[in-house]
Amino acid sequence: MKKMKWLFMFSMIFVLIFSLAACNSTSNTSGENDEKEDDNKSEESGTVNIGYTGPLSGPAAFYGERTLNGVKMAADEVNAAGGFEVNGKKYKLNVVSLDDKYLPNEAGANAKRLVQENKPPIIFTPHSGGIFALQVFNQLDKFIIGAYSSEPQITEVGNKLTVRIPPRYDGYLKPFTEYSMKNFGKNIAFLPTASQYGKDWAENLKAYWEKEGGKVVYNSAIDFTKETDFFTILTNALKEKPDVLFIGGASEPTAKVAKQARELGFKGGFIVMDQAKFDEMKAVTGSYDLLNGSIGVMPLVDSQEAAIPDFVKRYNEKYGENPGSEAGLNYIGMHVFVEAMKAAGSVDDVEKIRANMQAGLDNLPDDKKIYIVNKIGEDGGFEFDLSVAAVEEGKIVPIKVD
């Protein structure tokens, strides 16, 4: 009898946890709804829904919010300019965002819901797990995935309606390896984040590093959702006397890892995975001096493109912080999609929109060009001139990539 009671109790707890989790996934439809009313006044205008599914609660919420901010900001700009014209009809954008808590299955369910309720031609999602989940049915349900992940595999599976917005990370392997080997040495310790993405990155870097004659002296992942302190793992890694540390993950905990490595007396260089950004790391370490000898991606605010200062100013006014590439790349992605819809002459024929992405890139106005993207590949990936930076003597220094 007592056993039954316990069993009942535990089953109740689980039911409760799941039901509460379910309640949690509220949808946040963004404020553009108000503007829809204005649209209805004139016969000639319509609304295009843009879907978004990403982590808006939980440990990765800040990341999801930043990516969503980029999409929203671009949409707001288009709407503020009176919408965009396709075949003589004016359209406004309405961003519909759903929370998937960083889970692929939730992303899939959200996308299904978006397709049924809002029929968006494009659904943005900022994590590779979610992108893979959406790729199962996006060609059938007719929507383009605005894929924000530098995982090369997402464009290698042959999905015709996937557009990869950021550059693929394997482009970084060569410049990062060359710089670190030249300046510090051939022994490296791996301490990436414990996500799938981090592990794939590490595997690719390991293969390249060893091909160039280097040696991986320590290899273990850090789970930022479980570790309170990084001294233990760093002590073990530094015991092997590495010249270079490979670190990465979200910027802030990555910065803590770098800081604690310096506290433990590490003098070598860092290879910083593309997920972490120098400017956000600086907010934790206080100055760039701690990060001297690091190589990673160029922070958006330090890029040289002409459109950057104005973009940074506008973003700051709107969201009260400096934009990173999460916001910037999704911002440019959204604008390219709008231009592609214009060029395709359709807001719902997704094959046609995808076919006109190149035209979209070509037509992108100069003041939106915060990144230089000249081409979209056959596979659906934006092709970039990689912008790589190093920290030398407390300053960000651009590194030329050939």
Next chain:
Amino acid sequence: MEILIQQLFNGLTIGSVYSLVALGLTLVYGILHIPNFAHGALYMMGGYITLTMMTKYGFHYWIAIIVSILVVGLLGVLMERFVFHPLRDAPPIHDKIAAIGILLFLEAFAQFVWGAEYQSMPTPYGQVVEIFGLTFTMQRLLIVIAAIVVMILLTLFLKKTFTGSTIIAMSQNREGANLVGINTKKVAMLTFMISGGLAAIAASLSAPINLVFPGMGHLVILKAFVIIILGGMGSVPGAILGGYILGFSESLGATYISNDYKDIIAFVLLVIILSVKPTGLFSKGGH
């Protein structure tokens, strides 16, 4: 050798934080007779309040910690008054549901008020100290020393003062305590106050070596559950010892066995201890 001593120190640091969190959890266990799932959220609130006091109001680190202890302690009291006290005669499952509800509420609240992003807590004790090839930072020494001081004070309070004894009496037998004239309502509130205060101390001490974010409670709460099971539910010395055992097994396991399996090592240890002493190291029997 140097590595061993360095790792023992690392284990001591992390064990101190675990112990402080587990202490609060084990005290409240005496009142609720269930683990308080919301304890991790109190830990997180402690971190945020200390951070806000320092960055927004410019308080000194120590003053910020004191404010945080009071605020989180008060939050604990409110929890007891408005949630657990009305449920005292309900089946235990109701307490569990309520605790999970509070946990979700507080996490969502923190994300709403302070945002989802990681924040960094400054500390006046960032200096690096090197002795005999070992590396400490002042903050880490502070964690170890402060934890020991808090533990001694708590033990003295529980063993040597009248008020402290009433807490122990109530955890042993609620009706009995009531019969000998102890005001159980007051004792329950006091226990929640202390529990919240301990969570605030633990969070404020450990936040400078990590970060402050809405999910930070998850880092420690699961481990604190393991610790109070290991040490014996409701036992104060069990929570202290259990915390250090887990801290050392993590740091030494990561060094001499494998970093990737260090959580498994801690849990294997739990299985071994529970097979030898099924009720935990210091169980008092009864519940």
